[in-house]
Amino acid sequence: MISRKCVGCGEIKNREDMIKITKEHSTNSLVINGNPKVFGRSAYLCYNNTCIENAFKKNKLQKILKTPVSADVKGLLINELRNNQN
Numbered sequence: 001m002i003s004r005k006c007v008g009c010g011e012i013k014n015r016e017d018m019i020k021i022t023k024e025h026s027t028n029s030l031v032i033n034g035n036p037k038v039f040g041r042s043a044y045l046c047y048n049n050t051c052i053e054n055a056f057k058k059n060k061l062q063k064i065l066k067t068p069v070s071a072d073v074k075g076l077l078i079n080e081l082r083n084n085q086n
């Protein structure tokens, strides 16, 4: 099992149970739950609203990814969360 730390709550969980956000190395664009061929700096979040909200407080996600993270990304993460709950 590969474990990763959630940016929102700091808990360590199975990577498979988390949302992955990657800053794609060659384009610097953010990819959510990209395929394994997407390389770059990554951050992980639990599938819940609180962790998504927390990751945007104090620009936590931005600091970890070392790139500006727009509010649009929060919308995309919330969509990903909804899709996963179906």
Ligand SMILES: [Zn+2]
Pocket: 006, 007, 008, 009, 010, 011, 045, 046, 051
């Ligand atoms: Zn979390």
